[in-house]
Amino acid sequence: MVGMVINNETDSRYELHVDGQLAGQLDYQLIGDVIALTHTEVDEAYAGQGLGAQLAKFALDDAQARGLKVSPICPFVAKYIDKHPEYRVTVR
Secondary structure, three states, rough: OOOOOEEHHHHHHEEEEOOOOOEEEEEEEEEEEEEEEEEEEOOOOHHHHHHHHHHHHHHHHHHOOOOOEEEOOOOOHHHHHOOHHHHHHHHH
8 A cells, every 4th residue: 555655844743644544654853963753653444554664764765865864763663774774874
């Protein structure tokens, strides 16, 4: 399943929408040039469909594009980075 991810800067979170519904989010804190990815959550109705990975990839790609260092506080994001070593260069 593919959703649309947006950066909701007002609420400091990346949001993933499926068919117009909020299906998941990845919360963050921006401190200078570091983005701390703090918590990933996917609605139970969408569990097991790869949406958490979509959120992590979008957030990491966004951080890279913005020249931010990443602090992967969220265990899910840390595991995603372990599985995708190309993102390790941005980890703080």
